[in-house]
Amino acid sequence: MRIREDQVYEIAGIGFGPSNLSLAIAVREHPSNIPERPVTAVFFERQPEFGWHRNMLLPDVTMQVSFLKDLVTFRNPVSRFGFVSYLHQAGRLPRFVNNQDFFPTRAEFHDYLEWAQACFADQVCYGSEVVAIGRPSGDGPAGCLRLEVRDAAGAVRVVHARNVVISTGLVPRMPEGVKRDDRVWHSSEFLERFNGADRHELKNVAVVGGGQSAAEMTRFLYDELPHAQIHSIVPSYGYSLADDTPFANRVFDPEAVDHYYFATPQTRDDFWRCHRNTNYSVVDSDVIRDLYRRWYGEGVRNTSRLRFLNLTRLTGVKRAGSETRVVLHSLLDDEIQELSVDAVACGTGYDAMDPVHLLGDLDRHCLRDDSGQLRVSRDYRVLTTPELSCGIYLQGGTEHSHGLSSSLLSNIALRSGEITDSIIHGLPDPGR
Ligand SMILES: Cc1cc2nc3c(=O)[nH]c(=O)nc-3n(C[C@H](O)[C@H](O)[C@H](O)COP(=O)(O)OP(=O)(O)OC[C@H]3O[C@@H](n4cnc5c(N)ncnc54)[C@H](O)[C@@H]3O)c2cc1C
Structure with missing residues (x-):
């Protein structure tokens, strides 16, 4: 115009x-x-x-x-x-x-x-x-x-x-100290990066995060790359469920805006404390079930293409030439390990x-x-x-x-x- x-x-x-x-x-x-x-x-x-x-x-x-x-x-x-x-x-x-x-x-x-x-x-x-x-x-x-x-x-x-x-x-948020590049992606650029990569070169891919986008990317990569190992790095023990039950959903009703706007600071804090799980770092039940079904099927077939690293944080990414190594801190045993990957997709949310x-x-x-x-x-x-x-x-x-x-x-x-x-x-x- x-x-x-x-x-x-x-x-x-x-x-x-x-x-x-x-x-x-x-x-x-x-x-x-x-x-x-x-x-x-x-x-x-x-x-x-x-x-x-x-x-x-x-x-x-x-x-x-x-x-x-x-x-x-x-x-x-x-x-x-x-x-x-x-x-x-x-x-x-x-x-x-x-x-x-x-x-x-x-x-x-x-x-x-x-x-x-x-x-x-x-x-x-x-x-x-x-x-x-x-x-x-x-x-x-x-x-x-x-x-x-x-x-x-x-x-x-x-x-x-x-x-x-x-x-x-x-505003897309990356893990602290981690920069995006052609091998290190944020979910906001996911399909563009994925479509721009050579699928045959993606043999080991990591997904970081425990929310909806991370779970969706994990499911997508598992389905799209049948030859690849998918490592899902989840900060919690398992995915948490998004609460979309009717009473909880009322926090998104128009009148909830007034209740929040005119509330005391303490009540506002309570809103967040009680209802964060309606939207933040949570996953819809159908996606959780889809992923579990795939993971269970791996056990039945005695394969392990889909791997979940629970209670694990990404603490850095090292690049040396064409090699990309993710540095992982497991809260289960307090160990640090490095994993060589062809790409890492961060579903680490937004500010x-x-x-x-x-x-x-x-x-x-x-x-x-x-x-x-x-x-x-x-x-x-x-x-x-x-x-x-x-x-x-x-x-x-x-x-x-x-x-x-x-x-x-x-x-x-x-x-x-x-x-x-x-x-x-x-x-x-x-x-x-
Ligand atoms: C993958 C994903 C799925 C989601 N699904 C849902 C859902 O199902 N339900 C739900 O309620 N919410 C969902 N959300 C939350 C999301 O914030 C809203 O869906 C919605 O995008 C909000 O609309 P918006 O116009 O405020 O922001 P946006 O959709 O982010 O639009 C902002 C626009 O501003 C443009 N822009 C930025 N800076 C400038 C600038 N300086 N000058 C000009 N243009 C600029 C951007 O290019 C962008 O197009 C989802 C978020 C994501 C990331």
């Missing part, structure tokens, strides 16, 4: 994953957004095209939320951007219903997201990374923020907006979204709490000093203020609606 550098947009969204896609829909559907007074919104996405965790779209992996927690339904069940509308348009609605499954494959959900984003081609710039946000330069427009946007060729454009909505997603590097000098206008976290109002707006009147909103990175669903899909339809309301009510046009 063509960006107008002379225009001040009302909303600039940074990142165009599910959160800001949901926001784009909420803005389009807002009753105050009428042709005579359109709300101008533009979105920047650094990927060359839409993609939702493409590198973990492994065969048959399924969603961890109900299809009804799509981009819109909890906010506007009659929106034309719901998952049911997508199924209807794709001609699969009866077949989907017959399947009696709330959890579609991630590949199907990806297709749904692509279908929805295609309606926003006039508002999204792909291959465009926002590298800085700041105040306008001396001769720039007043009452807005200045975004520097770098395209794939390295050219930087300047865009102005009254409000920014930062939704840049989770929360952190907007600090984008905010640069603006950060000093953003208020922080006693523990140094950004103070964020209930409508996801960063609290700032009075000198900064523009809106900086967060979709993600609010685990400390808004709770467990901050980085998940569960609440995006409502959150996008709340942010849209907040922005539109704050616009200078009194006629809105």
Whole structure:
């Protein structure tokens, strides 16, 4: 799309994953957004095209939320951007219903997201990374923020907006001291790396981690590399189950955001202590059972291609020429051992979204709490000093203020609606 550098947009969204896609829909559907007074919104996405965790779209992996927690339904069940509308348009609605499954494959959900984003081609710039946000330069427009946007060729454009909505997603985390390279992968780059490698050379592969991504990669590698030895390095004694039972699932309900937001620090800690196992370092039961079945089958056949190193931590990776050795510390016998591998895939999770590097000098206008976290109002707006009147909103990175669903899909339809309301009510046009 063509960006107008002379225009001040009302909303600039940074990142165009599910959160800001949901926001784009909420803005389009807002009753105050009428042709005579359109709300101008533009979105920047650094990927060359839409993609939702493409590198973990492994065969048959399924969603961890109900299809009804799509981009819109909890906010506007009659929106034309719901998952049911997508199924209807794709001609699969009866077949989907017959399947009696709330959890579609991630590949199907990806297709749904692509279908929805295609309606926003006039508002999204792909291959465009926002590298800085700041105040306008001396001769720039007043009452807005200045975004520097770098395209794939390295050219930087300047865009102005009254409000920014930062939704840049989770940040891949590697084990301490371990760097990524062509043999040492993070799950966020898994399929690209795997497809780029010569399968016949992958005879010994290690997977690090005890969560969903690590378990999914272990199962995938075992199935895809029938000649290879797969070493699964699990920090716990066995995989822990993701609790998605109905009462526990209530922590992702819209009202849980209020319960968390207005709770005391002690109660917030309790939320995390009691319900971490709904999402963090846990695995869905079908994946655990699949893996156990494969491991058990090995025993029956008297083979041992799939090996679990329990209570074991990766403490380093040594590279010497073409050789890669993982250094492992077993908590069972306190022994250190080295294992030669052809590749190691780290399913070691993600850190929360952190907007600090984008905010640069603006950060000093953003208020922080006693523990140094950004103070964020209930409508996801960063609290700032009075000198900064523009809106900086967060979709993600609010685990400390808004709770467990901050980085998940569960609440995006409502959150996008709340942010849209907040922005539109704050616009200078009194006629809105
Ligand atoms: C493999 C995997 C599976 C998951 N499955 C589920 C699930 O089933 N259910 C669930 O609730 N959650 C799931 N999650 C959690 C995940 O956070 C959400 O699904 C979802 O991706 C959140 O959407 P988002 O738009 O906030 O972030 P993202 O999807 O991460 O999108 C952020 C986007 O911002 C772009 N970006 C980053 N920096 C910039 C910049 N400076 N300028 C421009 N663009 C930028 C990125 O390229 C990216 O496209 C999963 C996570 C992973 C890793």
